[in-house]
Amino acid sequence: MIGKLKGIIDEIAEDHCVVDVGGVGYVAYCPARTLSSLEGEGTAVALYIETYVREDMIRLYGFRTQLEREWFRLLQNNVQGVGAKVALAVLSTLSTAELANAIALKDVAMVARAPGVGKKVAERIVTELKSKAPAYAGDATGTIGLKQELGENAAPAPVADAVSALANLGYSRDQAASAVSAAMKSAGEGADAGTLIRLGLKELAR
Numbered sequence: 001m002i003g004k005l006k007g008i009i010d011e012i013a014e015d016h017c018v019v020d021v022g023g024v025g026y027v028a029y030c031p032a033r034t035l036s037s038l039e040g041e042g043t044a045v046a047l048y049i050e051t052y053v054r055e056d057m058i059r060l061y062g063f064r065t066q067l068e069r070e071w072f073r074l075l076q077n078n079v080q081g082v083g084a085k086v087a088l089a090v091l092s093t094l095s096t097a098e099l100a101n102a103i104a105l106k107d108v109a110m111v112a113r114a115p116g117v118g119k120k121v122a123e124r125i126v127t128e129l130k131s132k133a134p135a136y137a138g139d140a141t142g143t144i145g146l147k148q149e150l151g152e153n154a155a156p157a158p159v160a161d162a163v164s165a166l167a168n169l170g171y172s173r174d175q176a177a178s179a180v181s182a183a184m185k186s187a188g189e190g191a192d193a194g195t196l197i198r199l200g201l202k203e204l205a206r
Helices: 032-037 066-078 084-093 096-104 119-128 141-150 157-168 173-187 193-205
Strands: 004-012 016-021 024-029 044-053 058-063
Touching (some): 004 024, 016 044, 024 058, 032 084, 058 066, 058 084, 066 084, 066 096, 084 096, 096 119, 096 173, 157 173, 173 193
Antiparallel strands (some): 004 016, 004 044, 044 058
């Protein structure tokens, strides 16, 4: 089984790249985010590989980080109806931190942005991975903290709107979630979105 490829990029296509390792070209299917991060043909690359072996084919899936590969496995092994194609679509659309954020906030709409992922599949991803996401959160610590503030409940509309508004201002989803979490402590859980945004901006300005 191949766990990692380190070589020279020979080709970058729409859904895969070819990595030349000692004169042997390996085809690795990758998320769009991974392919867009490659520096171009003729440059060095290292990809973490998930190897699929079936009776009629052997297919390699490549990722820039081990965390991406773990999410690829997690999505398929724990969510009914999610195979390699859907998992790649999700990871092409969302970074691992954004995916952890969406699951923590039960943001079905964000997950459903991925091509081929309908509302029902997105709901299953959010529901079935809610207990596993913290272990795969990576940099998404702020949103995991906000999830803990909210308990097992979905984020109320004002909270979700405040996080989205701060993210639209250029802050990362994790920074926005951390700020809103702090705002909730001072304003209370019944605060409206405007109040949470205003207090959140004060937290971010510190």
